[in-house]
Amino acid sequence: MLKETTRSQLWLSAWVIGFSVAMACLLLGFKHRAALDGLQRARLLLVATETREVVERNLTFGIAFTDIATLPDVLASTRNTEPLIAGIDVVDGGGKVIYSTDPPRRGHPMEMEWRDAMHHSAAGEPWHARDGADAVQAAPVRNAFGLTLGHAVVRYRLDALNKASAQFVRYLALYGLAVAAGGTLALFLMLRWVQARLERRLARLNAAFESGVAEPRPGSLALEAASARARVDDARHALEAAEQALDAAGGMR
Amino acid sequence: MSAHQASLRGYRLAALGAVILAVSASILACAALAYSAFERELRPEALRKAETVGHVVDALADKAMRFQLPLEKLPGVNDLFDSLEKQNPEITWMAIRVDDKPIFARGQEAHAKIAGGRVELPLITMGDPAVLEIAVDPAWVARLFRDMALDMGVILLVSLVISMELAIYLTGAGDFRGVAVLQNALHAAASGNFRGVTTTDSARGEARTLLAALASAVDTLAMKRALLAAAIARRWPRRHADAGERERLRAALARLRAATREYALPTAPVPDVGRVDASNVLGAMRAPFFLFLFSEDLSRSFLPLYAGSLPVGPFAIPVHLVVSLPISIFMLIVALSQPTLGTWSERVGRRRAFLAGGLMGAAAHLASAGAGSLSELLVLRAIAGFAWAVAFVAAQGFVIDHTDRATRTRGLATFVGIIMAASICGPPMGGLLADGVGPRWTFAIAGLLATGATLLAWRDLPRALAARRAVRQVRPRDYAAALANPRFAALLALAAIPAKVIVIAFCFYLVPLYVAESGHNAAMAGRIIMLYSVMMVLGVPITTEVVERIQRTRHTQPHVAFVAGGLVVSGFAGLLMLMPLGLWGATALVFLLGIAQAMSIAPQSAMVADVSAADMNRLGESAIYGVYRLIERLGNAMGPVIAAFLLQVFGFHTAFAAIGATVLVCGIAFYATFRNGVEPAADRKEARA
Numbered sequence: 001m002l003k004e005t006t007r008s009q010l011w012l013s014a015w016v017i018g019f020s021v022a023m024a025c026l027l028l029g030f031k032h033r034a035a036l037d038g039l040q041r042a043r044l045l046l047v048a049t050e051t052r053e054v055v056e057r058n059l060t061f062g063i064a065f066t067d068i069a070t071l072p073d074v075l076a077s078t079r080n081t082e083p084l085i086a087g088i089d090v091v092d093g094g095g096k097v098i099y100s101t102d103p104p105r106r107g108h109p110m111e112m113e114w115r116d117a118m119h120h121s122a123a124g125e126p127w128h129a130r131d132g133a134d135a136v137q138a139a140p141v142r143n144a145f146g147l148t149l150g151h152a153v154v155r156y157r158l159d160a161l162n163k164a165s166a167q168f169v170r171y172l173a174l175y176g177l178a179v180a181a182g183g184t185l186a187l188f189l190m191l192r193w194v195q196a197r198l199e200r201r202l203a204r205l206n207a208a209f210e211s212g213v214a215e216p217r218p219g220s221l222a223l224e225a226a227s228a229r230a231r232v233d234d235a236r237h238a239l240e241a242a243e244q245a246l247d248a249a250g251g252m253r
Numbered sequence: 254m255s256a257h258q259a260s261l262r263g264y265r266l267a268a269l270g271a272v273i274l275a276v277s278a279s280i281l282a283c284a285a286l287a288y289s290a291f292e293r294e295l296r297p298e299a300l301r302k303a304e305t306v307g308h309v310v311d312a313l314a315d316k317a318m319r320f321q322l323p324l325e326k327l328p329g330v331n332d333l334f335d336s337l338e339k340q341n342p343e344i345t346w347m348a349i350r351v352d353d354k355p356i357f358a359r360g361q362e363a364h365a366k367i368a369g370g371r372v373e374l375p376l377i378t379m380g381d382p383a384v385l386e387i388a389v390d391p392a393w394v395a396r397l398f399r400d401m402a403l404d405m406g407v408i409l410l411v412s413l414v415i416s417m418e419l420a421i422y423l424t425g426a427g428d429f430r431g432v433a434v435l436q437n438a439l440h441a442a443a444s445g446n447f448r449g450v451t452t453t454d455s456a457r458g459e460a461r462t463l464l465a466a467l468a469s470a471v472d473t474l475a476m477k478r479a480l481l482a483a484a485i486a487r488r489w490p491r492r493h494a495d496a497g498e499r500e501r502l503r504a505a506l507a508r509l510r511a512a513t514r515e516y517a518l519p520t521a522p523v524p525d526v527g528r529v530d531a532s533n534v535l536g537a538m539r540a541p542f543f544l545f546l547f548s549e550d551l552s553r554s555f556l557p558l559y560a561g562s563l564p565v566g567p568f569a570i571p572v573h574l575v576v577s578l579p580i581s582i583f584m585l586i587v588a589l590s591q592p593t594l595g596t597w598s599e600r601v602g603r604r605r606a607f608l609a610g611g612l613m614g615a616a617a618h619l620a621s622a623g624a625g626s627l628s629e630l631l632v633l634r635a636i637a638g639f640a641w642a643v644a645f646v647a648a649q650g651f652v653i654d655h656t657d658r659a660t661r662t663r664g665l666a667t668f669v670g671i672i673m674a675a676s677i678c679g680p681p682m683g684g685l686l687a688d689g690v691g692p693r694w695t696f697a698i699a700g701l702l703a704t705g706a707t708l709l710a711w712r713d714l715p716r717a718l719a720a721r722r723a724v725r726q727v728r729p730r731d732y733a734a735a736l737a738n739p740r741f742a743a744l745l746a747l748a749a750i751p752a753k754v755i756v757i758a759f760c761f762y763l764v765p766l767y768v769a770e771s772g773h774n775a776a777m778a779g780r781i782i783m784l785y786s787v788m789m790v791l792g793v794p795i796t797t798e799v800v801e802r803i804q805r806t807r808h809t810q811p812h813v814a815f816v817a818g819g820l821v822v823s824g825f826a827g828l829l830m831l832m833p834l835g836l837w838g839a840t841a842l843v844f845l846l847g848i849a850q851a852m853s854i855a856p857q858s859a860m861v862a863d864v865s866a867a868d869m870n871r872l873g874e875s876a877i878y879g880v881y882r883l884i885e886r887l888g889n890a891m892g893p894v895i896a897a898f899l900l901q902v903f904g905f906h907t908a909f910a911a912i913g914a915t916v917l918v919c920g921i922a923f924y925a926t927f928r929n930g931v932e933p934a935a936d937r938k939e940a941r942a
Contacts, residue, residue: 004457019285031397035295187276231447238512245505
C-alpha cells in the first residue's frame with residue numbers, strides 16, 4: 001500500500017513540476033521570440049521611416065509621387081545597409097508597386113495578405129504583416145495635407161527569426177527536461193519527508209490506541225486515540241456485563 | 254477548527270510549502286537558464302538595431318555636410334536623440350564625439366564604457382572627424398525578465414491551484430483524506446459515538462493500520478451486541494416459564510439498551526466513506542468539471558479582441574457591439590437553458606449529461622479556432638454556452654445527488670470553489686497562450702482540454718445513480734407568481750441584476766478592451782481579471798464568517814448592509830476610472846469589484862429565502878431560486894450589450910463611470926428599500942405557526 005503512496009506522490013510531483021516547467025518554458029519561448037521579433041521589426045521600421053521621409057521630402061518639392069527619379073537608387077543603397085532586408089517597395093494607396101529594389105515587381109500589385117493588412121491598418125500608422133516565412137514592415141507616405149498616398153514597404157525573411165527561435169526552444173526543452181526531472185525528484189523527496197514524519201506521528205497514535213495510554217495533553221490526537229481505546233474497552237465491558245447478567249444461570253443458549 | 258482537526262494541519266501545510274518551494278525553484282531555474290540565452294542572442298540583435306538607429310543620425314550628419322554646416326551647429330540633434338531614445342528603450346546612451354569630446358550627448362555615459370555594449374559609427378563632417386556612439390542598456394535583458402516576473406508569479410499561482418486539483422484527483426484527496434477520516438473516526442470513538450466511526454480504502458500506512466484497528470474494535474462491539482441481542486431474542490419466549498430467567502433477560506436487555514444508547518453502538522459494520530463522501534463531495538466529477546471550466550475560461554481575456562478581428566460580413570454593426578455579442582450570446586444561452594436542463598440531466602443521468610456537455614464544448618472550442626466570420630463565432634459561442642450550461646447543471650446535480658441536508662452546504666461550497674479555481678487559472682493562462690500562439694491556437698488548446706475533461710468523465714463517472722425525486726420544473730406562471738412579490742422584484746432589480754451587469758460588463762468586456770487599448774497584451778488582461786476571482790476566493794469565506802458572527806453576537810441580520818455595501822463599492826470601482834490612473838485604475842477596479850462581490854454574493858442569495866418565504870411554501874424553494882437564477886443570469890447577458898452601447902457612444906471612462914454610478918444608485922435604493930430589515934424565513938414560519 002505504501003508503494004501506492006510512493007507512486008501517487010511521484011506522479012503528483014511529476015505532473016505539478018512538469019506543468020510549471022512547461023508553462024515557464026512556453027512563456028520564455030514566447031518572450032524570446034517576441035523580443036527578437038520586436039527588435040527586428042523596430043529596426044526595419046527605422047528603414048521604412050527613412051524611405052518614407054525621402055519620398056515625402058520629394059513630394060514637398062512638388063515632384064509627383066510616381067516621378068521621383070532618384071528613389072530607385074536610394075532604395076537600392078538603403079537595402080544594402082541591412083542584410084536582413086529582402087527588398088524595399090514603395091506602393092500606392094491601392095497596393096500597386098510603384099518603386100522597388102526588384103524591378104520585376106514594379107507595376108504589379110503587392111501580395112494579397114499584405115494588401116489586406118495595409119487596408120486594415122489604422123490610418124497614418126505603421127503596419128506589419130507576415131505570410132509564411134515572408135514578412136513586411138511598412139510606414140505610410142503622406143503628402144503635405146496629411147493624406148496617405150502610399151506606403152514604404154520593407155520586405156524581409158523570417159528565416160533568421162524562426163531559426164533563432166527554434167534553437168532557443170531546443171535549448172530550453174533540453175534544459176527544461178533536466179529542470180523538470182530535478183524538480184520532480186526534489187518535490188518527491190520533500191513529500192516523502194513530510195509523509196515519513198506523518199507516519200511516525202501516526203505510529204505514535206497507533207501505539208496510544210493499542211496501549212490506551214497517552215500523555216494527557218488536552219485536545220491532542222494521542223489523547224483522543226487513548227480515549228477511543230478507553231471508550232471501546234468501556235463499551236466492551238458494558239456488553240460483557242450484559243452477557244454476565246444473561247449468563248448468571250443459563251449462559252447464552 | 255477543533256483541536257483534533259488542527260493537530261495534523263501542520264503536515265498539510267508542510268506539503269503545500271514543499272510544492273510552493275519546488276515549483277518556485279523550478280521556475281527560477283528555467284528563468285536563469287533562459288537568461289543567459291537571452292543575453293547571448295538578444296544583445297547582438299540589440300546592437301544591430303543600435304547600428305540602424307545610427308544610420309538615421311548619419312543621414313542627418315550627411316545633410317549637414319551637404320549644406321556645409323559644421324556638425325556642432327546642426328539644429329535638432331538633441332531632440333532627435335530624445336525621440337530615438339524614447340522609441341528604442343534599450344538604447345541608454347547616444348553621443349557624437351569630436352576628438353573624443355562629446356559635442357552632443359544624451360543618457361548614461363557609464364553604459365558606453367561597458368565592453369561589448371556599444372556601437373560606433375564614423376560621421377562625415379566639415380571639420381574634424383566625428384564618431385557617433387550608441388550604447389545599449391546593460392540591464393536591458395534583466396528588465397525584460399523583471400517584466401516577466403508577474404507572468405512567472407501567475408504561473409506559480411496557477412501551478413499551485415492545479416497541483417491541489419491534481420493531488421485530489423491522483424490520490425482521492427490524497428493521503429490527507431485518509432488522515433482526515435482517521436481524525437473524525439478517532440474523535441467519534443473518543444466521544445463514545447461508535448456509529449460515527451467510518452473508514453476508507455484510500456488510507457495508507459499507519460493511518461490504514463489504525464483505522465483498521467479501530468474499525469475492527471468497533472465491528473467486534475457490533476458483533477458482540479448482535480450476538481447478545483440474538484441470545485436475548487432466543488430466550489425471550491421462555492421468560493414466562495421461569496421468574497429467574499425473566500429477571501436475567503430484563504437485566505441483560507436493560508444493560509444492552511444502556512450500552513447501545515451510551516456508546517451509539519452500531520448495528521452494521523463500520524462503513525467505508527468511499528470515493529465520494531462529504532469531505533470530497535465532487536469526487537469523480539471534480540477533475541473533469543475543473544478541466545471543462547478551465548477550457549472555457551481560457552478565452553475570457555481575449556474573446557472581445559478575437560471577435561473584433563473577425564469579418565462582420567454584410568451586417569452594419571457598430572464595432573463595440575460586435576465584440577460584445579459573443580459574450581452576451583453565451584450568457585443568454587446559459588441563462589435560458591439552465592431552468593430546463595435540471596430535470597433533463599436528472600432523467601438521462603449526470604454522467605451522460607456531462608459527457609454530452611463536454612463533447613459539445615470541445616467541438617465548439619475546436620470549431621471556434623477556425624471561425625471565419627463573426628456570425629460563425631456567434632453560433633459557436635451559443636453552442637459553447639449551451640454545453641457549459643449542460644455540464645454545469647450535471648455537476649451541480651452530482652453534488653445534490655451525493656449530499657444530504659447536512660452536507661449540501663459544504664458540497665456546494667466545494668462546487669463554487671472549483672468554479673473559482675478555474676476562473677483563477679483560465680484567464681491568465683489563456684492570455685499567455687493567446688499572446689504566444691494566438692487566439693485560434695488557444696481555442697484549439699481549449700478544445701483539447703474539454704476533450705480531456707470528457708474522457709476523464711467517461712472513465713471516472715459512475716454509470717448509473719440511484720433515482721432521485723424529480724425536481725419540480727419552473728413553469729412560466731411561477732415567474733409571474735414570484736415576481737408579483739414586490740420585495741423579491743426589488744431584490745432582483747436593485748441588487749441581483751446590477752451586480753451581474755457590472756461584473757460581466759467590466760470583467761468580461763470593458764477591462765479586456767481597455768487593457769488592449771492601453772497598449773498591453775491579453776496576458777495582462779488575463780492577470781487583471783484573475784484578481785477578481787482571487788478576491789472572491791479569499792473574500793467569500795471571510796464575509797460568511799463575519800455575517801455569521803454578527804448574527805451570533807448581535808442577533809441581527811446584516812445581509813441588507815452587506816448587499817448594499819457590495820453594490821456601493823462596485824459603483825465606486827466604476828467611478829474610479831474617471832481618475833487618470835491608467836492601467837492601475839483598471840487593476841484597482843477589478844480588485845474592488847472582487848471585494849464588493851465577495852461582500853454581497855452570499856448574503857444576497859440568503860435574502861432570496863427571506864423575502865420570498867411565503868412564495869417558497871407555495872411554489873417550492875427550487876422554483877423561487879430557479880426564477881432568481883434565471884433573472885440574475887439575464888443580467889449577465891445584458892452586461893456586455895449595455896457596456897458596448899456606452900462605449901460606442903461615450904468612450905471607456907464614461908462607460909465605466911456610468912455603469913458604476915447606476916450600480917451605486919441601485920445600492921442606495923436597495924438599502925432604502927430594505928433598511929428596516931428582512932424578516933428571516935424561519936422567523937416568518939414561526940410567526941405563522
